[in-house]
Amino acid sequence: MKTLRDITLAGKRVLVRVDFNVPMNEAGDITDDLRIKTVLPTLQYLLEQKARVILCTHMGRPKGQRVEKYSLAPVAAYTAKLLGQPVPLAADCIGPEVAAAVESLKDGEILMLENLRYHPQEEKNDPEFSRQLAALADVYVNDAFAVSHRAHASVVGVTAYVKEKTAGFLLQKEMEYFHRSFDDPQRPLVAIVGGAKVSGKLEALQNMLERVDKMIIGGAMANTFLKSQGYAVGTSKVEDDLLTTAADLLHRAKEKQIKIYLPVDVIAADRFAPDAVCKQVTIQDIPENWMALDIGPASVICFNEVLADAKTIVWNGPMGAFEMNAFARGTMALAHTVAASHALSVTGGGDSNAAITLSGEAENISYMSTGGGAFLELMEGKILPGIKALE
Structure with a gap:
């Protein structure tokens, strides 16, 4: 497969599937940030290349409903702190309002979409939902190894509708280490x-x-x-x-x-x-x-x-x-x-x-x-x- 470094990224809308389903305490504070920190090299590279970055992830098990405790607002704020730049949170992950937010992105800026699992179509790998996600982007990057065993719309379905697709640095690293430890x-x-x-x-x-x-x-x-x-x-x-x-x-x-x-x-x-x-x-x-x-x-x-x-x-x-x-x-x-x-x-x-x-x-x-x-x-x-x- 292509690697991230094989793709020209400047000015392109890049949809990045991450797994930021991180544990939080009752106060809404993130208690383990490993899943966010391990994706930072991919995000920093995309931003340095002047891509327009769109993050998508799930949080918890809202079962296709909008549940406030599973909002990604704390995650967006935490990611912004680690990256040292704003990471605004879109109101949803598909729809006209989201499309407008993506269109307003400038080179080197980043946007996080709201919880994918607020929509039941995500876990059903729904083709129309996949198409709407893909319409936001020119390039799709999977950097969510932890959900790559799931045939969900943001993991599998979306790849049928994008021009270019590749693995992020974390996913690439996961597969390399598995190959070194099990295959060879x-x-x-x-x-x-x-x-x-x-x-x-x-x-x-x-x-x-x-x-x-x-x-x-x-x-x-x-x-x-x-x-x-x-x-x-x-x-x-x-x-x-x-x-x-x-x-x-x-x-x-x-x-x-x-x-x-x-x-x-x-x-x-x-x-x-x-x-x-x-x-x-x-x-x-x-x-x-x-x-x-x-x-x-x-x-x-x-x-x-x-x-x-x-x-x-x-x-x-x-x-x-x-x-x-x-x-x-x-x-x-x-x-x-x-x-x-x-x-x-x-x-x-x-x-x-x-x-x-x-x-x-x-x-x-x-x-x-x-x-x-x-x-x-x-x-x-x-x-x-x-x-x-x-x-």
């Missing part, structure tokens, strides 16, 4: 997979068996694998309907000579609460009415050994309920190990990135992907609709 990795390639459910990552696990050299499985999803091997896991979270699937996946890995590492000990608790009674036990000794909520220190030592010779590490999902201090040590320890390694390290998913940020190691990870669902679908071996639409 330096080996050994070690995958770390955690989180709550096997079901949510089953396709990714199956696809990774064709690519990785070793795999570490932790988090609540490890309980399903442990139980499939005959271990009693107390009241730990388990997907009983996937026990056979988990066992089959371990068997397939063995046949392919891919080593899968499960916890050898856990931090068990009598209940899921910050003040729960906790103790370290081996996986053979989880008490009947207790639950495993983090990997234990012996597992950390084991997993560190697995990572010692890794040249590429891909991480999706925490090792425990890291939101509570009592169950955060396993994830934090692994974050420090990955950060200190000499491997190319790529992480994806909101929980993984939140945990790494909490550990203070964000600057020492090679790349933290901005997309959760999109990153996971790439791990599943799927082609993202938003990427395909740019080809």
